Structures are given as C-alpha cells and as structure tokens.
Amino acid sequence: MRRKPKFTFPARFLLIALTILCLGMVYASYALDITGSPLNTVAGYVFIPMQRGINYVGRFISDKADNLNDLRDVMEENAQLKAQVDELTAELNTIKLEQYELDNLRELLSLDQKYPSYKKVAASVIGKDAGNWFSVFTIDKGKNDGIEVDMNVIAGKGLAGIVTDVGPNYARVRSIIDDVSKISAMVVTNNDRCIVHGDLQEMNASQRILFTDLKDSKDEVTEGAEVVTSNISDKYLQGILIGNIGEFKKDANNLTKSGTLTPAVDFEHLEEVLVILDKKESGGETE
Amino acid sequence: MKRKITVTLIVIACFLLQCTLFKSLAIASISPNLLVIVTSSFGFMRGKKDGMFIGFLSGLFLDIFYGGTLGFYALIYMYTGYSNGFFRKIFYPEDIKLPMILISVSDLACSLLIYFFQFLLRGRFAFRYYLMHIIMPELVYTILVTVFLYFILLQINQKLERAEKRSTGNIA
Numbered sequence: 001m002r003r004k005p006k007f008t009f010p011a012r013f014l015l016i017a018l019t020i021l022c023l024g025m026v027y028a029s030y031a032l033d034i035t036g037s038p039l040n041t042v043a044g045y046v047f048i049p050m051q052r053g054i055n056y057v058g059r060f061i062s063d064k065a066d067n068l069n070d071l072r073d074v075m076e077e078n079a080q081l082k083a084q085v086d087e088l089t090a091e092l093n094t095i096k097l098e099q100y101e102l103d104n105l106r107e108l109l110s111l112d113q114k115y116p117s118y119k120k121v122a123a124s125v126i127g128k129d130a131g132n133w134f135s136v137f138t139i140d141k142g143k144n145d146g147i148e149v150d151m152n153v154i155a156g157k158g159l160a161g162i163v164t165d166v167g168p169n170y171a172r173v174r175s176i177i178d179d180v181s182k183i184s185a186m187v188v189t190n191n192d193r194c195i196v197h198g199d200l201q202e203m204n205a206s207q208r209i210l211f212t213d214l215k216d217s218k219d220e221v222t223e224g225a226e227v228v229t230s231n232i233s234d235k236y237l238q239g240i241l242i243g244n245i246g247e248f249k250k251d252a253n254n255l256t257k258s259g260t261l262t263p264a265v266d267f268e269h270l271e272e273v274l275v276i277l278d279k280k281e282s283g284g285e286t287e
Numbered sequence: 288m289k290r291k292i293t294v295t296l297i298v299i300a301c302f303l304l305q306c307t308l309f310k311s312l313a314i315a316s317i318s319p320n321l322l323v324i325v326t327s328s329f330g331f332m333r334g335k336k337d338g339m340f341i342g343f344l345s346g347l348f349l350d351i352f353y354g355g356t357l358g359f360y361a362l363i364y365m366y367t368g369y370s371n372g373f374f375r376k377i378f379y380p381e382d383i384k385l386p387m388i389l390i391s392v393s394d395l396a397c398s399l400l401i402y403f404f405q406f407l408l409r410g411r412f413a414f415r416y417y418l419m420h421i422i423m424p425e426l427v428y429t430i431l432v433t434v435f436l437y438f439i440l441l442q443i444n445q446k447l448e449r450a451e452k453r454s455t456g457n458i459a
Contacts, residue, residue, distance in 0.1 A: 011335040015369055018343055022365065025350075025358030043351045047303065054307045062311075127306040129353045132317050132425050133401055136353050138306075172352065179406070180355070200406075201413060204316065204420055268316070 044142065044167035051126045052140055059271075118237070119277040120154075121145055125270050126170070135178040135198065137161075139273060142169045147275055150235050155273040158241040158264025159183075159229060163275065171275070176242065177203050177267055184233040185211065185242055188226040192216050196227065196242055196261060208246055212258040221245065227261055237280050290447050294329065294341060297443070301325050301436075302348045317421065319428040320394055321436065322349070326364050327393040328386065328440045330371025331378045338368030355405075363400050367393045380445070386437055387430065394429045398422040 123139035141147055143166050151163045153173050161175035174181055181198035194214035202208050214221065225245045229236040241264045248259020301321040309318045322345040330338025346361030354360050371389055378385060402417055411417070 011339060011369070011372070014336065015339055015365070018339065018365055019362065022358040022362040026356050026362070029357040039351050043348070047299070047352070050303055051307055054303060058308065058311060127352070128310040130302065130305045130322070130349055131320070131353070131401065132421050133405060134353070138352060179411070180409070200421070201411075201416055
C-alpha cells in the first residue's frame with residue numbers, strides 16, 4: 001500500500017470546518033429546537049446496553065457487600081418490626097373502618113379523588129451527567145416504552161425531574177436540583193405560589209434548593225411546610241410533592257419571601273424512578 | 288484503521304466509566320473528567336489532528352447524552368485536543384511532568400469555559416465558590432486518575448505505533 005502519499009487537509013482547515021459544524025449544531029439546537037434525533041437513535045443502541053451492563057454488575061457487587069453487613073442489623077430489626085406489626089395491625093383495623101366511612105361520605109358528596117391515579121412506568125437510572133456542573137441523568141426506558149419529552153418523573157414520594165430528551169431506549173431527565181431547573185410550585189398550607197429553583201451552590205453546601213417569590217401576606221407559612229407543584233405550571237402535573245420548606249426570610253421588597261427547600265427525593269441514591277405517562281394539558285404550544 | 292477502532296473504543300469505555308462507575312466513586316459529589324485526560328493525552332502524543340478528532344468525538348458523546356445544546360462540548364473538547372497538539376514536539380514518553388501539567392491546564396480550561404458559558408452568562412457570579420467547590424476538586428481528582436490512566440494510554444499508543452511501523456516496514 002505504498003502509493004504516493006494521499007493528499008490530506010492541513011489540521012488548521014479541518015479545525016475551522018469542524019468549528020463551523022459545531023457552531024451550526026449549536027445554532028440549530030437553539031433556533032430550530034433540533035436535539036439530534038438520528039444521533040440519539042444510533043447512540044442509544046450503542047451505549048445503553050453497555051451502560052445497563054455496567055450498572056448491573058456494579059449493583060450486584062455492592063448488593064453482595066451490603067448483604068453481609070446488613071444481616072446482623074436485619075435480625076435485630078426483625079424483632080423490633082414484629083412488635084411493630086402487631087401494633088400497626090390494630091391501628092389499621094381502626095383506619096379501615098374510618099376509610100369505609102370516608103368513602104361513603106365522598107360518594108355522597110360526589111367528590112372526585114383530588115389526584116387521579118396516573119399511569120406510570122418504572123425505570124432504572126443508568127447514568128449520571130459526566131461533568132460536575134449539572135444534575136442530569138439517563139434512564140433505561142425511552143420512546144419504545146411510550147415516554148415523551150416533558151413527562152414528569154417521580155421517585156419515592158416526591159418529584160425527581162422532567163424528561164428533556166428521548167431516544168429509542170433511553171431518556172434524559174433533568175432533575176429538580178439542576179441549576180437551570182425552575183418549577184412553579186405552591187405551599188400546601190395556604191396555596192400561595194412560589195418558584196422553586198435548583199441551585200448547584202446551595203445543593204453542594206446543604207443539600208437544599210431555593211424558592212423565591214412566595215407571597216404569604218398573612219404569614220401562614222412555617223418551617224417544614226410542604227411544597228407541591230402548582231396548578232398553573234405548564235409542564236408539571238398539579239400536587240406532586242417537591243419538598244419541605246427550610247429557613248426563609250422576607251425579601252428586600254417587603255412583599256415576597258424566599259428561602260431554602262429540602263427536596264423530598266434523595267438524589268444521591270437515586271436508582272429507581274417512575275415516569276408519569278400522563279402529560280399536563282396546557283393550552284397551546286409552549287415554544 | 289486499527290488505530291481508529293482502538294481509539295474509538297477507548298473513548299467509549301472512558302465515557303461509560305465516567306457516567307457510571309466514577310459517579311459511584313464520587314467524593315463529595317465530584318467525579319474526575321476522564322475524557323479530558325484521553326483527549327489531552329492523544330493530543331500531545333499524536334498531534335493536532337488526532338487530538339482534534341478525539342476531542343470532537345468525546346464532546347459529541349457528552350452532547351448527545353447530557354448536553355443541553357448539541358455541539359457545545361464538542362467545540363470545547365475539540366479545541367482542547369487541538370491545542371494540546373502543539374506540545375507534541377516537546378513531548379517525551381519518559382517524562383511525566385509535561386503530561387501532568389498539560390492535562391491539568393486542559394481540565395482547568397474546560398471547567399472555566401463551562402462556568403463562563405453555562406453559569407456566568409446566567410447570572411451566577413459567585414466565581415470563588417464554584418472555583419473552590421467544583422473546579423479545584425475536579426482538578427485534583429482528575430490529576431489523581433491521570434497517574435494511572437495516562438500510563439495505560441501511553442502503553443496502548445506505543446503498541447499501536449510499533450504495529451504501524453512493522454506493517455509499513457513489511458510492505459516496503
């Protein structure tokens with residue numbers, strides 16, 4: 001294969017060409033809202049199976065290590081829990097009676113259940129943002145499982161994030177603690193609305209996120225009050241728990257309050273999440 | 288051809304490790320940046336063109352899976368690889384000092400660019416905080432990993448170079 005040396009472009013020109021290509025892509029993703037769907041498809045089929053494999057092995061090993069440690073604790077706990085079961089069974093019976101009563105009353109008042117049971121699909125977290133700046137993670141379910149952009153993701157008892165990009169077999173979720181995340185929320189006690197921001201600085205320092213623009217003119221909000229997604233949010237379904245209010249103070253304008261919020265979800269150990277397949281119906285396109 | 292396949296595999300492996308294994312090994316939620324190590328190493332070991340392509344590839348993977356805008360990371364990593372290529376002339380495999388310095392500077396430059404474009408422009412002005420709590424820890428952790436990863440990459444590169452020399456020698 002020793003022909004004449006092939007003509008090659010100098011590195012400079014290639015650099016300029018690739019720079020233009022990159023800037024073109026940046027422009028395209030801002031202006032035209034293209035998120036590289038063909039690339040997503042290809043990359044999804046190459047990477048996701050491998051990512052899943054690594055996670056499977058990793059979890060297997062850490063489970064085995066944990067098992068040995070936990071055995072003694074578990075036995076101790078078992079005795080305690082058995083006692084608790086008895087106690088709770090008695091309690092449950094009373095509650096069942098009350099529930100029966102409540103159901104009857106609801107029927108009488110023809111009240112709908114406030115939060116309809118949404119259709120959900122379970123997914124595992126298979127990768128986290130490679131850098132240290134953002135809180136984005138990928139899950140192992142995608143378009144093939146009916147997931148679409150803007151679907152809400154919950155974990156445990158609270159809101160974890162929102163789907164921002166979908167591939168055939170994976171989806172990218174931006175968590176609520178991400179620095180660019182903003183959610184319209186309300187406090188349960190008096191339905192006053194506020195904005196919940198993710199914040200890298202606050203999250204690193206004290207595992208909390210921020211809220212601002214809370215009106216609370218009657219000073220009804222206290223520390224520990226629950227904050228849920230609001231009814232006017234255009235992407236988040238109403239009434240999903242976000243977290244509990246920590247410390248807060250009045251703003252300089254003397255009208256609104258702002259402070260910190262402890263998220264309900266443990267983002268350090270996020271492994272399984274639920275994606276809500278119902279999307280919020282908001283009037284018109286939000287482009 | 289063999290080189291292209293090997294390098295692509297290295298980039299894929301590092302990308303996967305970075306967003307799975309090293310996220311679990313994160314200290315204070317900071318994990319090292321393997322892709323910068325790969326991009327920078329191949330930049331000064333192989334020259335501008337190789338560094339540029341490897342940087343572009345690494346950045347593109349980040350963009351597809353975790354980036355907000357397609358092309359942003361690709362651009363940053365591409366220039367990192369390209370600039371490292373300038374130091375090929377003064378690179379000697381036995382000397383660890385130059386690779387360490389170059390990789391550190393590359394990681395620092397990448398972090399600063401990300402801070403500037405993604406944080407400062409959104410009005411996050413607490414630069415000192417981000418420097419001390421995100422950029423410096425990442426730098427230290429990355430240097431720590433460099434000590435191991437760099438030698439692996441060096442070995443692979445030397446093996447590839449030997450193989451290339453042999454095959455051209457045979458045909459001639």
